[in-house]
Amino acid sequence: MKRLLGVALGVLTAIGGFLDIGDLVTNAVVGSRFGLSLAWVVVVGVVGICLFAQMSGRVAAVSGRATFEIIRERLGPRAAGANLAASFLINVLTLTAEVGGIALALQLASSVEPRLWVPVAALAVWFVLWRVKFSIMENVTGLVGLTLVVFAVALFKLGPDWGDLAQQAMTLAPTSTETWPTYWYYAIALFGAAMTPYEVFFFSSGAVEEKWTAKDVGQSRLNVLIGFPFGGVLSIAIAACAAVVFLPQAIEVDSLSQIVLPVALAGGKLALAVVIVGIVAATFGAALETSLSSGYTLAQFLGWSWGKFRRPTQAARFHLTMIVALLIGVAILMTSVDPVKVTEFSVVFSAIALPLTYLPILVVANDPEYMGKHVNGRATNALAMVYLVIILVASLAAIPLMIATGAGS
């Protein structure tokens, strides 16, 4: 019974923890401009993140070491350094977007300017990182983030023409007012939002934090294979809400305040309160994960003592890295930059950095020296190779498409 509860908790946390500001913004923007014609990208992204997250979780559970430590040992400092540079920069950019997302969500609840909320949000993130146990931190934000299921409820309450939505999902082409380059630009943005690199580093380091062993591989697989697809369903629900309410009125989504309006339309003030709580939890949880990922990657590369299972005095440089990453994020946001724009860029740059993140994980997961009998099977490797090609194409096409479309404008 206790084991079953553990599995259920893990799955629920994975669902709630799947969505972050990148998913919220990108899916709503895409839904308002393309309807559900890009829903297939969410499916491709979710399969990809399931594939690589379960791989990195297995590496950590079997070897007892986080992925980045092994990458450095297995591939040498140069290749691991390239991985570190890309991952760390994307982490900090994503962290900035998440802290901005918390501030924007709090503005919805208070009407107080987001720049006043930014230092408060960053301080709260730091306090939780400093004081709260890893498992409590992960479970609470994940479970509260589950309230974003209100988007799915809102979609049903809006009473859409399901046939029309299905038709949109089957039409793999832009709407009449959009162009093919813009369609592919947003396809890459959605893919980057679903496969953000921090998720796998957090997943593997979290496995070490929670002292997983080879016996826990099954549970890790269940968390990923059930939790993330349900998270993907919520992503599509966000896009569908935007497609139902905004697309017919030619409303372009460019702010968080617009994303919650379909929920208010469907469910009134109570649903609105629930969705704001959900957005705060999702962005707060992601801010914790990206802060930790910044600390994890740098500490694991440089061989520092790391982990929340250690007291801050025993992992001082790990904690200092997280504080510096948070301060950089706050400094960027205090320049009055639009957090939604930061988010849009962070998901595209995530797509650019994907090969540097996922190729090393695949190499390590195939090394019998670390994995023993738990190396990747043939089917996993075949699928991973297909994904490496997709990731490479997305990475190479991202910047030309960004220039050609004026960042999707």
Place this chain on the structure above:
Amino acid sequence: MTLVRRVAGPAAAAVAVASLASCSLGGATGTEATQPLGDAVDAASSAVATSQLATDLLVRHRATATVVDTALLDQIHVLDSSTFALMTALPGDPAAIDLRGDAIQAVADAAAAVADARAWTNSARTSPARTAGVVGSLDDSADALDEVSAAIEGS
């Protein structure tokens, strides 16, 4: 050979500068001239439609004042960007210049309507006449923008 190089370098630079200058200062004509106007008016129409939705939710007690206030403030930023885009557009032919004037007026009226709606959102909202006025102004702005948009498309 040296003379050719001496002349070719500055000449190429002069051509490049002249090309860039023509890009930035030359007036555009035809569809090229009206495309930026159309984009700016579309963005303004989107902002007004969002404002109508947000205001309607508040009238029907389906949203809180803080959310509607934030939504309207965000749309004021969008209208500000539209105004800037229209002000800095350089249409070449007289018809497009007239359209630009109409578009600037329509967007300015829309900004005033959204600002008024925001002031109403932050007030006690007890007067039905004031509520009707706010909703009516937003509807009128939406109609005016639709007319300008149709004129731009038809030009």
